[in-house]
Amino acid sequence: MTPRFSAGTRVLVKNDWPEERGPCHIRTPHYLRGRSGQVERVLGAFRNPEDLAFARPAETRVLYHVLFDQPGIFPTDGHTPDKLLVEVFEHWLEAA
Amino acid sequence: MSNPARAESLEQLERLVAALMTKGVVSEAELAAQQASTDRASPEIGARMVARAWLDPAWRAMMLKNGTEAVEALGVSMAGAPPLGVLEDTARRHHVIVCTLCSCYPRAVLGYPPHWYKSFSYRSRVVREPRMVMAEWGSPVPDDIELRVVDSTADYRWMVLPMRPAGTEGWSEDQLAALITRDVLVGVALPKLPA
Amino acid sequence: MxxxxxxxxxxxxxxxxxxxxxxxxxxxxxxxxxxxxxGKRVDALRQLLARKGYMTVDELRRGIESIPEPEYFALTYYERWLRSIELLMVEKGVVTKEELT
Known part of the structure; x- marks a missing residue:
């Protein structure tokens, strides 16, 4: 499986809210939706938890470690250089 | 505090276990063996890995490249466990780990997650105000350090490789390992020399 | 705020x-x-059922996430796990609701 993005690529997390459309299980936290970050590392490929959670046949998807500026997401302490580093599946990402 | 389970939950569990046993799905011996195996994992495994990394550059490189391989090199089976990633602190960067969606935790190298790691307050607050939480727990992070909050959302489990504290020159692996607590490996504390 | x-x-x-x-x-x-x-017994049961292919950890999470809000916050951590395991075992026909009540 060839990863679509590589380390250093700017990516955008889809601003999608499947939990509003019905029962689902997703591993992309709410606070990242619509946010942009940078791929830190390709972590490998894993079976899609969104299907595994319902015992459906689950395709393998590329998983990335993506780095986000923390103050841009939670601006309570905007003076710090802090970051959020989160595992995000490829189907949640677009090129930024 | 972690409240004790209610009497009705204890009964509910035993009804489920009894039903599963009747159908031959699980046995009491298998449950006991599974629990014993989980009980054996402890932060001493993670502490050993870090102490060795502080002393042996080749081990350090291997562990950063593939944490799972490092655990197995210590004789601990990772069969069936999620892959382990090790995050390297530097003089300018510190990592702290959380799972905001549930309670993903590197059990193979740390054992059962403590109650606070699974608590709503830790999961909610550490991504938003990590410096406040760390300060409340006695490990304030200097302003010029980049704090990386690692939200463990998917298939990896993470542990921190902290900086070796000054004043430990010439220490043995055992002496160093004794400085490394579970909290240090999660990143909510920094290694401290005994007073 | x-x-x-x-x-x-x-x-x-x-x-x-x-x-x-x-x-x-x-x-x-x-x-x-x-x-x-x-807690340790629920934990062991969950791992055993996963190892034997009766459920995945993803299914456990989905079951936990489906607990209605008042109960979700009232139950302890391992009580939520137990609720989810029961839901899954009934859903998959491994046990019946009647056997659990």
Whole structure:
């Protein structure tokens, strides 16, 4: 499986809210939706938890470690250089 | 505090276990063996890995490249466990780990997650105000350090490789390992020399 | 304090609590107690059922996430696990509802 993005690529997390459309299980936290970050590392490929959670046949998807500026997401302490580093599946990402 | 389970939950569990046993799905011996195996994992495994990394550059490189391989090199089976990633602190960067969606935790190298790691307050607050939480727990992070909050959302489990504290020159692996607590490996504390 | 900095009107799912206001000023209680006998037994049962192919950890999470809000916050951690395991075992026809009541 060839990863679509590589380390250093700017990516955008889809601003999608499947939990509003019905029962689902997703591993992309709410606070990242619509946010942009940078791929830190390709972590490998894993079976899609969104299907595994319902015992459906689950395709393998590329998983990335993506780095986000923390103050841009939670601006309570905007003076710090802090970051959020989160595992995000490829189907949640677009090129930024 | 972690409240004790209610009497009705204890009964509910035993009804489920009894039903599963009747159908031959699980046995009491298998449950006991599974629990014993989980009980054996402890932060001493993670502490050993870090102490060795502080002393042996080749081990350090291997562990950063593939944490799972490092655990197995210590004789601990990772069969069936999620892959382990090790995050390297530097003089300018510190990592702290959380799972905001549930309670993903590197059990193979740390054992059962403590109650606070699974608590709503830790999961909610550490991504938003990590410096406040760390300060409340006695490990304030200097302003010029980049704090990386690692939200463990998917298939990896993470542990921190902290900086070796000054004043430990010439220490043995055992002496160093004794400085490394579970909290240090999660990143909510920094290694401290005994007073 | 209102959550005005969040750019959307969306409400996260019950378990998706990173950064939400509800726990903003709640101190994290440092608690060294290991899981009690009940917790360890639920934990062992979950791992055993996963190893034997009766459920995945993803299904466990989905079951936990489906617990209605009042109960979700009232139950303890391992009580939520137990609720989810029961749901899955009934859903898959491994046990019946009647056997559990």
């Amino acid at each position: 209102s959550d005005t900095e969040h750019p959307t009107e969306h409400t996260p799912a019950i378990h998706d609590i990173g950064g939400i206001q509800r726990f903003h000023c709640t101190p994290v209680e440092y608690d060294e107690e290991p899981p009690d006998a009940f």
